[in-house]
Amino acid sequence: MLTWLPARVVALRAKVFEKVNGDNAITFPNDQVGPDRFQELYSHPAANGRSKGAGLSDLFWYWLSPGPEVHQEHLEAGPRYDDVARATRTFLAGPSDALAATATRCTAKVLDEVLTGRVTAVRLRDLMMPVWAEYFYELVFGEPCPRYARDLVVGHANDVVTSLKCTGLRHPARRARLTRYLKARLADVRHPLPETLSEAEQVHYLQGTYFNTAVVQMAEAMAHLLLALAQHPEVARRVEDDRYFAHVLDETFRLYPLFGIAHRITTADIVLDEHTSFPAGSVLCFNYPAYHATGYDNPHEFDPGRWESTAARHEHHIPFGVAANRPCPAWRLSPIVMRAAAREVLRRVDLHSSVTHTRSLPSRGPCLLVRDGPAPRRRLAFMRVRDRWEDVWRSVVQLVLGTAMVLHAHRLRPAGRYFDTHDTQGCPVRH
Numbered sequence: 401m402l403t404w405l406p407a408r409v410v411a412l413r414a415k416v417f418e419k420v421n422g423d424n425a426i427t428f429p430n431d432q433v434g435p436d437r438f439q440e441l442y443s444h445p446a447a448n449g450r451s452k453g454a455g456l457s458d459l460f461w462y463w464l465s466p467g468p469e470v471h472q473e474h475l476e477a478g479p480r481y482d483d484v485a486r487a488t489r490t491f492l493a494g495p496s497d498a499l500a501a502t503a504t505r506c507t508a509k510v511l512d513e514v515l516t517g518r519v520t521a522v523r524l525r526d527l528m529m530p531v532w533a534e535y536f537y538e539l540v541f542g543e544p545c546p547r548y549a550r551d552l553v554v555g556h557a558n559d560v561v562t563s564l565k566c567t568g569l570r571h572p573a574r575r576a577r578l579t580r581y582l583k584a585r586l587a588d589v590r591h592p593l594p595e596t597l598s599e600a601e602q603v604h605y606l607q608g609t610y611f612n613t614a615v616v617q618m619a620e621a622m623a624h625l626l627l628a629l630a631q632h633p634e635v636a637r638r639v640e641d642d643r644y645f646a647h648v649l650d651e652t653f654r655l656y657p658l659f660g661i662a663h664r665i666t667t668a669d670i671v672l673d674e675h676t677s678f679p680a681g682s683v684l685c686f687n688y689p690a691y692h693a694t695g696y697d698n699p700h701e702f703d704p705g706r707w708e709s710t711a712a713r714h715e716h717h718i719p720f721g722v723a724a725n726r727p728c729p730a731w732r733l734s735p736i737v738m739r740a741a742a743r744e745v746l747r748r749v750d751l752h753s754s755v756t757h758t759r760s761l762p763s764r765g766p767c768l769l770v771r772d773g774p775a776p777r778r779r780l781a782f783m784r785v786r787d788r789w790e791d792v793w794r795s796v797v798q799l800v801l802g803t804a805m806v807l808h809a810h811r812l813r814p815a816g817r818y819f820d821t822h823d824t825q826g827c828p829v830r831h
């Protein structure tokens with residue numbers, strides 16, 4: 401089979417993106433700034449521009465619309481960012497037990513619907529997306545999620561992640577249905593919304609943060625965790641041990657970080673030493689998988705045991721970003737709720753999968769959920785062949801759709817046009 405094709409196509413897609421975006425982006429770690437100085441550069445106070453001044457931003461804004469201009473991740477530093485970040489922290493706070501109990505309940509509800517026979521074939525990302533739609537709906541509105549709202553959220557989040565991975569195009573009308581729903585429910589939100597945002601912007605803030613980023617990231621993270629457990633049954637057998645579970649999670653995040661690359665635009669010159677400097681306006685790309693692969697023995701092996709003798713904070717391990725430069729606000733909540741959800745799944749079924757486990761997981765993680773009894777060997781053999789074949793044609797689809805979207809984003813220039821008429825705090829500017 402054409403097994404070499406997907407890797408070539410991915411490389412070609414990266415080239416097309418680079419060319420169209422037109423940025424002079426530098427990717428780290430590299431010969432100039434190696435793994436030992438990676439975090440120093442990432443944490444530099446001038447490595448803090450998020451959107452303004454990079455062609456790459458047009459592409460992200462295109463994928464994350466509507467409302468990328470008020471998405472926390474894309475806001476420039478300043479009072480608006482502080483206000484939004486404060487609101488997000490309030491939403492994501494809460495006692496661990498309560499956070500975990502809600503995650504267990506939401507997982508159980510979805511599994512009750514899905515598990516009908518002895519063997520259920522799923523794609524793990526699709527299995528987990530409704531769980532997190534339910535979860536974040538409860539977090540935002542403080543009440544159980546009606547089926548209608550869950551479908552809107554899943555439709556929206558799926559559309560975003562599918563286009564981000566270039567396995568499908570965007571469907572703005574689908575996303576707009578959720579916007580209309582949230583607009584009608586704005587008064588029911590149980591925490592204060594950022595005061596510096598207009599009502600329309602607050603709707604986009606909710607949509608982008610809780611019903612896109614949160615749902616997508618948690619569904620992806622759980623797909624990786626469950627797929628790793630499916631392929632390492634000796635690890636899955638030990639997840640009731642809290643300490644061991646923490647190691648499993650550290651290892652999953654190390655090998656399959658959710659961010660391939662996080663970028664920053666330098667807002668002033670950065671001088672690391674007399675030979676290493678970057679002028680203001682440079683686009684710095686921080687490559688997570690490459691960084692996470694340095695400093696370990698057999699870095700490409702999934703081995704939770706490596707964490708028995710060391711702690712993540714001493715190693716090249718930044719699954720939630722760097723503390724000094726806009727880390728993920730869900731760094732505390734995510735492991736708590738992932739543990740609860742994973743245990744609820746494993747309490748009910750054994751997991752089996754024969755697919756290739758890659759970081760970007762465009763296959764969405766095919767897996768068999770098996771209640772009582774052995775793994776169905778023939779179905780696993782079929783799954784393996786289908787996965788290799790899907791890899792080949794999917795990589796071509798990703799190249800074609802990715803090129804179409806990068807050209808479309810380049811023509812629309814959503815970030816560029818916004819900054820033509822607004823300053824970094826969202827105020828209109830006249831030329």
Ligand code: HEM
Nearest residue numbers: 472473614617621658659662719720721726728729730734
């Ligand atoms: C296991 C799950 C998750 C992982 C591994 C993860 C990872 C990350 C990483 C690495 C960053 C920083 C990227 C950078 O430096 O630019 C980030 C930022 C962010 N994440 Fe997460 N994330 C997860 C879940 C969530 C959830 C559940 C939310 C819900 C609100 C969330 C909201 C955000 C936001 C708003 C930012 C931007 C922070 C800022 O710029 O101030 N993430 N995430």
